[in-house]
Every structure is written in C-alpha cells, then in structure tokens.
Amino acid sequence: MKITLISLNNFSVKKVSNYLQDLSNQLDQNFEVVFCLQRLSKSFEVMKEINSFAADDLKNKIKIVYFSKSVTCSEMYLQALNVASGNYSVVLNSDASFKKDFVTKVLSIIKKTKADLIEYRPRLFGVSKYKPNSRLQTKVPLDIAQHKLIFAYSFPFLFNKIVKTDLAKEVKVRKFKDDLDNKFLIELNYFLLLLSKKYYYYDETLTKEYVSEHYIFDFQKFRLSFKNIKAYLKEFNLDFEEEFQYAKYFFYKLFSIALVSDIHPYYKLKNKAFDTDLKISHSMEQFNKLFKFLEALEKSKNFDKFLEENKYMLHPIQETKNLKKKLHKLKIHKLFQEI
Known part of the structure; x- marks a missing residue:
C-alpha cells in the first residue's frame, strides 16, 4: 500500500x-x-x-x-x-x-x-x-x-x-x-x-x-463552480437538490464572508482608508461584491424558501442559526469559530 x-x-x-x-x-x-x-x-x-x-x-x-x-x-x-x-x-x-x-x-x-x-x-x-x-x-x-x-x-x-x-x-x-x-x-x-x-x-x-x-479571493469564480456543479447534477439526473442548496448557501453566506474578512479584516475595509495597492483594492472590490450579492440573496424568494423548507435547516446547529441571521447581525470576525 x-x-x-x-x-x-x-x-x-x-x-x-x-x-x-x-x-x-x-x-x-x-x-x-x-x-x-x-x-x-x-x-x-x-x-x-x-x-x-x-x-x-x-x-x-x-x-x-x-x-x-x-x-x-x-x-x-x-x-x-x-x-x-x-x-x-x-x-x-x-x-x-x-x-x-x-x-x-x-x-x-x-x-x-x-x-x-x-x-x-x-x-x-x-x-x-x-x-x-x-x-x-x-x-x-x-x-x-x-x-x-x-x-x-x-x-x-x-x-x-x-x-x-x-x-x-x-x-x-x-x-x-x-x-x-x-x-x-x-x-x-x-x-x-x-x-x-x-x-x-x-x-x-x-x-x-x-x-x-x-x-486573491474571487467570489464570482466560486459562484461559477457551484453553477457547474448544479449543471453536472442535472446532466446526470442526480437528485441532490436539497443537499446542493445547503452546501452552496453554507459556502456563500458563511464560509466566503468569514474567509474574505480574515484576508482583509472587515473593520479595515469599513473604517480605514487604503493605499493604492492593487491586491488590497481587488480585495475591497471582492468584499463589496460579496456583500451586495448576499444582501440581494437575503431578499430573494429562493433563499426564503430554502430557509423555510430545506430539511437541513431544521437541524438546530450553530451554522443553521447563522444562516438564518440577517447579514448585518452576523458576527463576521467570529464566524470561523462557530462553523
């Protein structure tokens, strides 16, 4: 072996x-x-x-x-x-x-x-x-x-x-x-x-x-990956819809926001001026795109349906509690301690 x-x-x-x-x-x-x-x-x-x-x-x-x-x-x-x-x-x-x-x-x-x-x-x-x-x-x-x-x-x-x-x-x-x-x-x-x-x-x-x-964090490419996975499930008629939705939203709303806030801490992005460093500018752009995406996601009917009907959301664990919280109420810096 x-x-x-x-x-x-x-x-x-x-x-x-x-x-x-x-x-x-x-x-x-x-x-x-x-x-x-x-x-x-x-x-x-x-x-x-x-x-x-x-x-x-x-x-x-x-x-x-x-x-x-x-x-x-x-x-x-x-x-x-x-x-x-x-x-x-x-x-x-x-x-x-x-x-x-x-x-x-x-x-x-x-x-x-x-x-x-x-x-x-x-x-x-x-x-x-x-x-x-x-x-x-x-x-x-x-x-x-x-x-x-x-x-x-x-x-x-x-x-x-x-x-x-x-x-x-x-x-x-x-x-x-x-x-x-x-x-x-x-x-x-x-x-x-x-x-x-x-x-x-x-x-x-x-x-x-x-x-x-x-x-370098690029949320749009992460989204592309999940779109490709969904297409694969459909192509081969694999019934993992609830599981896919849970995995996707866990990654989008919890893991991604925790990761990007670790790379360039949230308080700096919100409260401090940055220099013209391209990587920092890129990270700020990605953070803002992610935040706008998640804010729109929370207002969508699909996400409401997921919160109400997905069977994995019935489990009273910390990550489901965080998925149910509004974005502005999440303790972003502590997310990686809770999921």
Missing part, C-alpha cells in the same frame, strides 16, 4: 525545502510525492532544491510535472494523476503543515476503512484561521447515494480528502471550466464525492492548509 502526495503550490524555495525535510522524517515511507511546477521565475531554484532531495533522502520518491505555460489547479491535479502510482492520492501542498506520523495515520485509516474517499477534519492557518466543528460522524464507510447528507455536510475543499487514485482518474475525461483558486478546488471535490461509492469521515485534523496574505 502506497499513497501519492500531490503538491500544487510550490512557489517558495524555503517552504519546499521544509516540506521535503518533513517528508524525509515521516515514520512511514510508503509514499511518493508529485510536484507540479509552472513556468515561473523561481521554478528553477525550486527544482534544484527538489532534485537535491531526490538524489539523497527521498530517492525514487519524487516526480515532477512541469508546465511550460500557466494552467489551472484543476489541470495540474489531473496531470499529476497521470504519473501517480499510489493506491490513494492526497493533495498536500508544500506550504501545508503536518506531523511526522501523517503517512502512518493515512495508511492506517485506508486499511481500516477501504473507502473510495476519506475525508478528515480540515484546518486553515496563516491569515485565515479556521478550526471547524465536526459536521459529520461515520462509524463505517457509507454510500453517498444512500446517505445524501454527506454532500450537504462535506467540507467544500479537496485538500482534506484522501481519494482512491483509480477513482480520481475517472474525472479526467471532464473538462473543468474554472481557473479558480489554488486552495479549494470545489468542482473536483464535489465530482469526486459523487463518484464515490464508499465514503468515510475521520474526525481528526491531519494537516493544516496555509492561506497566504497574497491569496
């Missing part, structure tokens, strides 16, 4: 070096790592650092997929699968944090559950700090077609999923329209969930995903 680790973010020589050292210190060495490198100014230095470990501590464990032009993270992930030889694959970026027993735990969970897709509790660190509550409990692997709540409550990220490699390769035939963020890969995440026959949730954090101060 072997796992393939896929690193999509490899921009910092120092972080790649630390990552390689952490891998060489793993208690269980039954893994390989695939680095996806784009044609960037630091790629040559990063490649030199990777090759130094490939010749020594991690001999025969490293593979590199090089892209001569800029590509999306979806494309990088799918191309990495072309060279993956592990039984299971995990996105583990070079800026992530993990302990020396990471591979040991992953292999143990795989052997215990034999699930197609295993999800573990995610965590964000850096400019955004998210240590979520449990949203699912599973004692045995479950069939998502029979337990649709998995779609509603699964976290909307790919980086906290351990996926059977053969299953992941099945999505390669689909063209992904997003040129999205480098963290969440929402479309791939939900497509893989829908392809899975056996799903298992492991209620422990195995890695922490880093969110940089340079992360």
